[in-house]
Amino acid sequence: MLKNMTVYRIGSGWQPDLSALDEALSKQRFVPCSATQPAAIGWVEPRGEANGPMVESVAGQWLLKLQIEKKLLPSSVVKRRIDERAKAIEEGTGRKPGKRERSDLKDEVVLELLPMAFTKQTSTLVWIDPKHQLLIVDAGSQTRADEVVSSLVKVADGLSVMLLQSTVSPAVAMAGWLGSGEAPAGFTIDRECELKSADEMKSVVRYARHGLDGDDVRQHIGAGKMPTRLAMSWNDRVSFVLTDGLQLKKIAFLDGVFDDNSSPDDRFEADSAIATGELRQLIPDLIDALGGELDVMAVQPVVVEPQPLLAA
Incomplete structure (x- = not known):
């Protein structure tokens, strides 16, 4: 399931229609890529x-998956062939x-080598909560999340x-939690x-596997360093790393969350x-801990416009 979360608010003009x-x-x-195609993308x-269905509806939540395939051409191999x-020509x-x-030689060389290149496939899970008008992308970077969303918008x-x-930036909130040594309720x-x-x-x-309640952390914050990542847990059920961009990374469900008796055939739905x-409850709790959701009516919304996903 989800390992990362970039969360988007869906505009009010969209009417959810599963079919x-x-x-x-x-x-x-x-x-998949053809012999001379450098990349391919699709759902x-x-x-x-x-x-099977391209959109799975489970307990009212919609799940989709985008897949990308790229041909791998090491730049050193291409350069060597161009030099040859x-x-x-010089001789x-x-x-x-x-x-x-x-x-022009590079174009010829790439076209020649593409049929012999290895391919790499990656997939990205997209989760839509139509009732609460949220869209979540399991992407490790903001850039990739925006690219996936742009592909869906198309x-x-x-x-x-x-x-x-x-309302409160994650960096400011994290600095406050570390400075006081107190996490928000439920975290x-x-x-x-x-x-x-x-x-x-x-x-x-950077601190790793290290207590964060010492004076050294507070001294760094007092000297002007701001948190960009902070590992947290929610209700002893989900652990994650919060970033200053309001992304959740390294999501892990803690012991007991997935203890059930579902058969292997039911595992996907279960x-x-x-x-x-779990995550539908975590998101609003986290937003509350950050002072609530920013009133988007008071600011100019930044809409994700379709952009080429397979940029050179």
Whole structure:
């Protein structure tokens, strides 16, 4: 299930329609790269069963999966082949290929090598909570999350989103929790933290498997270093690392959360229901701990516009 969470607020203009979304994603199914295609992108069945639904609805929560395949061409291999071609031209004509000619050579070399290249596939889970108008992407970086959302916006009619924002910035809140030694209600502070200065030095202090209630942490904060990552747990059920960008990383469900008697055939639905059920409660509790959700009507919303996912 989800290992990371970037959370978006869905715009009020979108009308959730499960069958319409399933049909839209079916038209953009993933197709592997052809021999000379450098990359491919498309949607796959989240359950992993061929010809299954493109959108799985579990306990009112919708799950989708985007898949990307890229051909791997090491730059050193491409450069060596270009150098070989350029050398042959120089020996045959007595002149060195210019910048434009080398660019053309690169295009030829890449086209020649692509059919022999290894491929790498990655997939990203997307979770939609239609009732609470939330969209969550399991991506390790903000850039990748925005790219995945942009790909969904292209096919989901009327869908617009903006990042979920809190009234108090995560960095300020985390500094307060560490400074006071008190976590917000329902949460505990764990043993991992990163502090970074805002000056030109950009100095960083990282703690791993280390108590964070010592004077040294408070001294760093007092000197102007702000938390960019903080490991926390929620209700002894979910652990995670909160970032200053309001992302949750390294999500792990603690002992007892997945203790059930479901058969292997039911694991997908059981695990999905349990995971989304826990995280649906964690998100509002965390936002409350950060002073509540920012009033998006008071600021200009930043809408994620469709962008090319497979940039060079």
